[in-house]
Amino acid sequence: MTAELISGKELAARKRDEMKNQTEELKENGVTPGLAVILVGEDPASRSYVRGKQRACGETGIHSELYELPAETTEEELLNKVEELNDADHIDGILVQLPLPDHISEEAVIDNIRPDKDVDGFHPINVGKMMIGQQCFLPCTPAGIVEMVKSKEIEIEGRHVVVIGRSNIVGKPVGQLFLNENATVTYCHSRTRDMESIARQADILIVAVGKEEMVGKEYIKPGAVVIDVGVNRNNEGNLTGDVKFEEVKQVASYLTPVPGGVGPMTITMLLHNTIQSAFRRRQ
Numbered sequence: 001m002t003a004e005l006i007s008g009k010e011l012a013a014r015k016r017d018e019m020k021n022q023t024e025e026l027k028e029n030g031v032t033p034g035l036a037v038i039l040v041g042e043d044p045a046s047r048s049y050v051r052g053k054q055r056a057c058g059e060t061g062i063h064s065e066l067y068e069l070p071a072e073t074t075e076e077e078l079l080n081k082v083e084e085l086n087d088a089d090h091i092d093g094i095l096v097q098l099p100l101p102d103h104i105s106e107e108a109v110i111d112n113i114r115p116d117k118d119v120d121g122f123h124p125i126n127v128g129k130m131m132i133g134q135q136c137f138l139p140c141t142p143a144g145i146v147e148m149v150k151s152k153e154i155e156i157e158g159r160h161v162v163v164i165g166r167s168n169i170v171g172k173p174v175g176q177l178f179l180n181e182n183a184t185v186t187y188c189h190s191r192t193r194d195m196e197s198i199a200r201q202a203d204i205l206i207v208a209v210g211k212e213e214m215v216g217k218e219y220i221k222p223g224a225v226v227i228d229v230g231v232n233r234n235n236e237g238n239l240t241g242d243v244k245f246e247e248v249k250q251v252a253s254y255l256t257p258v259p260g261g262v263g264p265m266t267i268t269m270l271l272h273n274t275i276q277s278a279f280r281r282r283q
């Protein structure tokens with residue numbers, strides 16, 4: 001078997017076309033959706049992701065503002081900036097790029113973003129609402145993954161989803177979203193015993209670990225759907241996933257590439273959340 005690739009890039013392009021119509025509708029009513037991105041420090045990978053987000057905003061008709069703060073910024077200064085953006089009517093979404101420098105508490109920053117502008121879906125109010133199935137901003141990477149699976153009309157209900165990774169921004173919420181879709185969900189992590197045999201039970205395997213080429217064909221049930229969330233930079237500076245692409249492609253039914261897979265859909269869901277926020281707050 002050779003897996004069919006799920007191109008996040010193509011799906012993202014289709015979704016962004018639809019979203020352009022939504023921003024036009026808003027603009028006819030005098031509303032331009034606005035996203036503010038705050039980047040603290042000079043990490044080159046973070047800079048490159050932020051550039052991608054801004055480019056995507058431009059293409060979709062979303063106004064974006066970038067605040068580049070020096071690495072020495074204090075927590076209080078950052079919280080003041082968040083407060084200012086919380087109060088700015090033309091800003092519908094606030095994204096503080098993670099990770100933050102060690103002297104700043106990510107928890108304190110996230111807690112102080114207005115939940116109705118938290119387009120990352122990281123605020124505890126939004127996390128709680130997601131957990132009990134209430135309307136909220138869904139976290140972008142997990143929501144993008146569900147969209148990718150649905151785009152191929154892959155059945156989710158009743159199927160076994162195994163998530164490798166338990167971060168607050170990908171692993172935990174992606175399992176919750178698949179549970180909300182009536183899947184049976186298992187989490188694996190660094191302390192899991194015999195991870196390969198658990199992963200081999202997955203109908204849909206989601207790998208969100210951050211370790212280059214960790215998952216080979218021994219983790220895959222023939223015909224499984226494999227979603228690679230890894231964004232690792234190798235020694236040559238290329239972006240690579242957590243999955244051994246060439247060998248897993250020989251056993252899986254569907255596989256997401258890196259780059260061109262989950263990443264572009266993460267950005268697309270951010271645009272989606274920002275537009276939804278503008279509709280909710282200003283229409």
Ligand SMILES: Nc1nc(=O)c2c([nH]1)NC[C@@H]1CN(c3ccc(C(=O)N[C@@H](CCC(=O)O)C(=O)O)cc3)C=[N+]21
Nearest residue numbers: 048049096097098099120231239259260261263264266
């Ligand atoms: N508050 C916050 N929200 C985030 O959503 C967030 C964050 N912090 N910190 C960092 C991670 C990482 N992330 C990516 C988004 C898009 C691509 C993406 O578009 N990747 C392209 C390639 C980009 C390239 O080549 O550099 C692709 O996979 O095809 C990657 C990574 C969002 N993150």
Ligand SMILES: [Mg+2]
Nearest residue numbers: 100101102104
């Ligand atoms: Mg920190």
